[in-house]
Amino acid sequence: MKTLTINGKNHNIEAHDDMPLLWAIRDIVGLTGTKYGCGVSQCGACSILIDGELAKSCSLPLSYGIGKNITTIEGKTTNLEILRKAWSTINVPQCGYCQSGQLIAASALLDNNPNPTDEDIDIAMSGNICRCGTYSRIKKAIHTAVKLKNK
Amino acid sequence: MEGIQNISRRNFVKVFGLASGGLIIGCQFSSEKEIVRIDDGTTFAPNLFIQLKKDGKLILICSRSEMGQGIRTSLGSAIADEMDADWKYVEIQQATGDKKFGNQNTDGSRSVRTILAPMRKMGAIAKQMLIAAAAKKWEISASECKTEMHYVINKNNNKKLFFGDLVEDAMKIEVPKDVTLKNKKDFNYIGKKLKSIDIKDFTHGGATFGIDARLPNMKFATIARCPSTFGSVKSFDKTKAMAVAGVEDVFEVERVKRPFGMLGGVAVIANNTWSAIQGRNNLEIEWDKGKNGAYDSKRYAQRLTNRIHTRAKVVPPTKGSVNKAFSNASQIVEATYQLPHLVHAPMEVPNALAWVHDGKCEVWAPVQSPQSARTEAAAYLGINEENVTINVTFLGGGFGRKSKPDFVVEAVALSKRMNAPVQVVWTREDDIQHSYYHTTNVQYLKASLDKNGLVTGWLHRTAFPTINSTFMPSANYAAGWEIGQGMNNNPFEIENVRYENAKAEPHVRIGWLRSVCAIFHSFGINSFIDELAAKAEKDPLQFKLDLIGKDRIRKEKSPHPLNTKRLKNVMKIAAKKANWGRELPKGHGLGIAFYYSFYSYVATVVEVSVINNKVKLHNVWTALDCGMYLNKDNVINQLEGSAVFGMSIALHGKITAKDGAIEQSNFHDYILTRMHEVPPIDITIVDNDEAPTGVGEPGVPPVAPAIVNAIYNATGKRYRTLPLSEHGIV
Ligand code: FES
Numbered sequence: 001m002k003t004l005t006i007n008g009k010n011h012n013i014e015a016h017d018d019m020p021l022l023w024a025i026r027d028i029v030g031l032t033g034t035k036y037g038c039g040v041s042q043c044g045a046c047s048i049l050i051d052g053e054l055a056k057s058c059s060l061p062l063s064y065g066i067g068k069n070i071t072t073i074e075g076k077t078t079n080l081e082i083l084r085k086a087w088s089t090i091n092v093p094q095c096g097y098c099q100s101g102q103l104i105a106a107s108a109l110l111d112n113n114p115n116p117t118d119e120d121i122d123i124a125m126s127g128n129i130c131r132c133g134t135y136s137r138i139k140k141a142i143h144t145a146v147k148l149k150n151k
Numbered sequence: 152m153e154g155i156q157n158i159s160r161r162n163f164v165k166v167f168g169l170a171s172g173g174l175i176i177g178c179q180f181s182s183e184k185e186i187v188r189i190d191d192g193t194t195f196a197p198n199l200f201i202q203l204k205k206d207g208k209l210i211l212i213c214s215r216s217e218m219g220q221g222i223r224t225s226l227g228s229a230i231a232d233e234m235d236a237d238w239k240y241v242e243i244q245q246a247t248g249d250k251k252f253g254n255q256n257t258d259g260s261r262s263v264r265t266i267l268a269p270m271r272k273m274g275a276i277a278k279q280m281l282i283a284a285a286a287k288k289w290e291i292s293a294s295e296c297k298t299e300m301h302y303v304i305n306k307n308n309n310k311k312l313f314f315g316d317l318v319e320d321a322m323k324i325e326v327p328k329d330v331t332l333k334n335k336k337d338f339n340y341i342g343k344k345l346k347s348i349d350i351k352d353f354t355h356g357g358a359t360f361g362i363d364a365r366l367p368n369m370k371f372a373t374i375a376r377c378p379s380t381f382g383s384v385k386s387f388d389k390t391k392a393m394a395v396a397g398v399e400d401v402f403e404v405e406r407v408k409r410p411f412g413m414l415g416g417v418a419v420i421a422n423n424t425w426s427a428i429q430g431r432n433n434l435e436i437e438w439d440k441g442k443n444g445a446y447d448s449k450r451y452a453q454r455l456t457n458r459i460h461t462r463a464k465v466v467p468p469t470k471g472s473v474n475k476a477f478s479n480a481s482q483i484v485e486a487t488y489q490l491p492h493l494v495h496a497p498m499e500v501p502n503a504l505a506w507v508h509d510g511k512c513e514v515w516a517p518v519q520s521p522q523s524a525r526t527e528a529a530a531y532l533g534i535n536e537e538n539v540t541i542n543v544t545f546l547g548g549g550f551g552r553k554s555k556p557d558f559v560v561e562a563v564a565l566s567k568r569m570n571a572p573v574q575v576v577w578t579r580e581d582d583i584q585h586s587y588y589h590t591t592n593v594q595y596l597k598a599s600l601d602k603n604g605l606v607t608g609w610l611h612r613t614a615f616p617t618i619n620s621t622f623m624p625s626a627n628y629a630a631g632w633e634i635g636q637g638m639n640n641n642p643f644e645i646e647n648v649r650y651e652n653a654k655a656e657p658h659v660r661i662g663w664l665r666s667v668c669a670i671f672h673s674f675g676i677n678s679f680i681d682e683l684a685a686k687a688e689k690d691p692l693q694f695k696l697d698l699i700g701k702d703r704i705r706k707e708k709s710p711h712p713l714n715t716k717r718l719k720n721v722m723k724i725a726a727k728k729a730n731w732g733r734e735l736p737k738g739h740g741l742g743i744a745f746y747y748s749f750y751s752y753v754a755t756v757v758e759v760s761v762i763n764n765k766v767k768l769h770n771v772w773t774a775l776d777c778g779m780y781l782n783k784d785n786v787i788n789q790l791e792g793s794a795v796f797g798m799s800i801a802l803h804g805k806i807t808a809k810d811g812a813i814e815q816s817n818f819h820d821y822i823l824t825r826m827h828e829v830p831p832i833d834i835t836i837v838d839n840d841e842a843p844t845g846v847g848e849p850g851v852p853p854v855a856p857a858i859v860n861a862i863y864n865a866t867g868k869r870y871r872t873l874p875l876s877e878h879g880i881v
């Protein structure tokens with residue numbers, strides 16, 4: 001039995017230490033907002049925060065997450081809440097599948113850089129693929145979030 | 152890919168009450184002449200569907216799959232608008248796969264085009280019945296009533312009745328035979344910006360995609376498939392796979408020889424996805440590579456290229472004599488273009504959860520065509536379709552991949568064998584290596600110019616493995632509709648034309664991918680006319696406008712015949728937005744391309760720079776004329792996405808095969824455009840009252856040729872093969 005702390009809640013689970021956090025979160029804990037896209041750290045669909053740091057859950061073992069605070073898209077942080085508003089204002093999503101990861105990555109960006117430039121955003125978000133091509137809106141929404149925050 | 156639906160046959164309307172106390176209205180595409188009313192909800196389940204509850208809740212059934220095009224919001228808003236409903240009461244429910252809903256295929260950019268009119272009528276009927284109910288109550292005439300935001304209002308005294316409070320009375324009202332639709336100026340939602348009804352779920356991880364479907368005691372499965380298409384298992388050793396914790400069973404599954412049947416292979420069943428993947432990694436399999444085991448896409452492209460330079464099968468219509476035009480020419484231009492296979496790679500991989508039990512089968516899956524999923528499941532199990540329920544989840548992108556439900560058949564087969572609910576998940580590697588690929592293509596174009604630089608003869612020869620081969624394995628020539636995606640029906644006024652199609656045998660499963668054959672035909676045509684303009688020493692924009700010729704509506708059998716004025720209009724808009732003809736910084740170039748596809752008109756101008764032999768995109772301007780649209784912001788979002796999709800094709804996209812196996816495996820080698828490559832994208836949507844036409848696909852075809860034309864403008868270098876990464880400039 002192991003304990004994962006996700007969005008402030010403890011989950012006691014039975015799973016192999018090597019199981020990537022992604023599958024532990026999705027299949028064992030049952031929180032499916034975190035998505036599988038590639039399994040090899042290429043697409044960012046599986047992004048989560050571990051002790052506030054951006055991480056790709058497909059490429060970290062369950063053992064790494066034990067004893068740490070994990071935030072998923074089902075969770076809440078100040079920046080995540082503001083970004084959600086901005087995402088809604090700008091009407092960012094198309095299919096929506098990548099958006100969990102995009103929002104988590106954007107929240108990590110704002111946690112580290114409250115006023116990012118276009119270039120900062122490009123760099124920070126380059127690990128997240130959106131096959132639907134909502135990149136312009138994501139960028140716009142991040143700027144909108146900054147404005148909302150500074151209001 | 153079905154033909155065009157005749158929407159004018161919407162003439163079967165029924166009303167019935169529900170046990171839950173609501174008013175339901177539906178209509179179906181049918182040849183019945185009469186408007187019929189029944190008072191119970193037994194067997195009739197209509198195509199377009201309204202449920203009004205006593206608390207005012209308005210449930211609208213969406214018969215098309217949501218894959219990012221915003222269809223749930225758009226179609227719902229059309230009904231709600233005609234009903235004068237308040238959007239805050241609207242809830243959208245997804246229809247299961249069933250013929251009674253009419254055509255549910257979500258591809259071909261046709262959803263809005265084919266069902267907008269019936270949707271609006273449904274709303275108008277509901278409104279008229281609610282008005283009649285209120286008028287009866289007030290003992291006044293219907294003309295003394297109006298509707299506003301979920302209320303019927305008595306014009307004489309401004310008294311109001313809430314829609315929900317009218318449910319019981321409305322159920323007693325006759326279904327009107329004729330209804331008047333709103334005027335454009337009275338629209339509350341249609342044509343306006345309306346936020347996605349699903350935005351909250353999308354931003355909280357709450358939307359259930361196929362891969363998120365869960366059932367108690369379900370199993371998770373992967374399948375090892377033969378690296379070469381239609382190869383089979385010779386032998387396998389499951390010992391090491393079975394040793395993986397969580398793996399419960401390993402067994403062989405046979406290929407199902409149907410267009411959407413499964414490929415077969417070795418299945419690994421586990422109690423979580425990871426164990427199923429690990430188990431599969433530990434399988435030892437010897438494959439019989441089969442007849443496609445030697446497929447080498449590089450050698451194949453060479454073969455097609457050789458073939459394209461000799462005369463091939465003539466495809467109508469032929470006009471005049473190209474040979475004569477060529478011999479009288481003052482200049483001859485010829486060029487050969489070659490494009491690789493592509494794969495859809497939707498962010499959500501193919502997957503399906505099936506539960507076969509007690510002679511019934513229930514499926515939860517991200518499918519674009521729930522009816523064909525139902526047919527395939529029923530055929531596999533040998534049961535009636537009535538015993539199969541297809542629940543359509545959200546689709547994490549489709550792009551055509553998810554209208555081929557082979558993955559549903561897999562889940563059904565495994566569930567049957569395991570006697571438990573089983574979810575099959577394709578890994579990204581599976582998705583890239585075992586798809587229904589966008590076909591590979593070679594084109595040869597030859598044209599003659601007279602002394603004034605006018606085009607007098609046009610020969611266009613194309614060769615590509617056909618999508619038909621997926622349905623008829625012996626098909627070696629293109630289908631008429633494939634050629635018709637812009638090749639033998641280009642918009643030009645040229646006196647002498649001939650079209651030809653050379654043979655091309657398939658070696659992988661060929662399927663449609665967003666914009667289909669318009670992708671390569673647009674590339675060939677738009678690149679070639681840019682080459683012609685250069686040869687004629689004319690401005691590319693003016694040259695192309697002239698080539699399209701005078702304003703005319705083409706005589707053709709089509710619900711929306713080509714209107715050259717609308718085509719030239721979008722070109723002019725995009726050019727104007729780009730400030731075409733302006734002085735450009737050193738190393739910069741502008742390129743234009745246009746295309747008429749899925750009955751819509753699109754033009755795109757791209758500004759690039761090529762500095763130190765590296766191309767950079769600076770701006771994209773796209774103008775679209777899709778007739779009347781439902782949700783402007785959605786349309787813009789789709790066109791922005793199309794630009795990005797087109798960039799992936801131009802810059803990176805390629806699927807290659809060697810020894811029968813696909814060489815790419817994941818996003819490190821099947822590269823998709825990322826944010827840092829995307830320049831500002833400016834979209835203009837033309838406002839007019841023309842019939843609504845496609846939005847999801849028409850934006851893609853002009854993008855790649857516009858980029859290549861811009862590079863030519865910047866450097867004088869012409870790239871005739873894609874992706875550009877192969878030329879070392881990305
Ligand atoms: S699934 Fe983890 S980065 Fe793609």
Ligand code: FES
Pocket residue numbers: 093094095096097098099129130131132133134219498547548
């Ligand atoms: S919204 Fe579909 S992949 Fe990003």
